[in-house]
Amino acid sequence: QKEVEQNSGPLSVPEGAIASLNCTYSDRGSQSFFWYRQYSGKSPELIMFIYSNGDKEDGRFTAQLNKASQYVSLLIRDSQPSDSATYLCAVRVETYKYIFGTGTRLKVLA
Amino acid sequence: GAVVSQHPSWVICKSGTSVKIECRSLDFQATTMFWYRQFPKQSLMLMATSNEGSKATYEQGVEKDKFLINHASLTLSTLTVTSAHPEDSSFYICSGKGVTYNEQFFGPGTRLTVL
Numbered sequence: 001q002k003e004v005e006q007n008s009g010p011l012s013v014p015e016g017a018i019a020s021l022n023c024t025y026s027d028r029g030s031q032s033f034f035w036y037r038q039y040s041g042k043s044p045e046l047i048m049f050i051y052s053n054g055d056k057e058d059g060r061f062t063a064q065l066n067k068a069s070q071y072v073s074l075l076i077r078d079s080q081p082s083d084s085a086t087y088l089c090a091v092r093v094e095t096y097k098y099i100f101g102t103g104t105r106l107k108v109l110a
Numbered sequence: 111g112a113v114v115s116q117h118p119s120w121v122i123c124k125s126g127t128s129v130k131i132e133c134r135s136l137d138f139q140a141t142t143m144f145w146y147r148q149f150p151k152q153s154l155m156l157m158a159t160s161n162e163g164s165k166a167t168y169e170q171g172v173e174k175d176k177f178l179i180n181h182a183s184l185t186l187s188t189l190t191v192t193s194a195h196p197e198d199s200s201f202y203i204c205s206g207k208g209v210t211y212n213e214q215f216f217g218p219g220t221r222l223t224v225l
Contacts (some may be wrong), residue, residue: 036216096159102153
């Protein structure tokens with residue numbers, strides 16, 4: 001069974017620090033990887049996606065992909081209290097099939 | 111990113127009634143739409159995947175006769191919860207994916223409460 005695993009947290013970081021969120025996946029053939037943010041009571045919103053090994057930066061966010069280790073991470077620099085949310089990792093395993101992790105809850109302490 | 115809307119944003123109904131939720135892609139053609147359910151403090155659960163003009167593919171354990179999905183156009187999909195019961199109370203979220211996109215874009219969700 002194809003799986004995506006995340007630590008449920010909560011991950012607590014002080015304001016201004018770097019938050020590091022991790023995700024592992026089981027399907028070695030996966031090609032596309034996504035990070036979504038979900039605030040309590042709201043639906044997920046896309047933060048960024050990554051397809052190639054290495055780093056991809058977008059503002060304060062950096063996604064890192066290591067296909068050999070089947071590992072995706074999201075770094076949030078200069079964390080703010082408004083970043084406190086649940087972060088969902090998603091992997092596209094087939095054309096119309098995505099597997100979501102259960103999410104990591106991040107708390108940024110003011 | 112692309113925009114997906116849902117209507118209604120919340121609904122309260124009596125047990126035994128049917129409820130229809132609409133999901134629209136506003137600025138792109140959603141060739142594929144997904145329907146999810148999320149209970150409080152739990153993760154997203156995929157209910158079904160539908161491609162425009164085709165029958166929906168339901169996940170294991172989801173009753174297709176209870177959760178009717180129609181994806182008749184490239185911008186509209188509907189989920190009808192038939193004969194709703196209190197255990198169907200949940201947050202229902204749709205998402206859309208277009209041909210030119212690799213990612214899904216989520217609607218704002220519909221909170222269903224069945225009394």
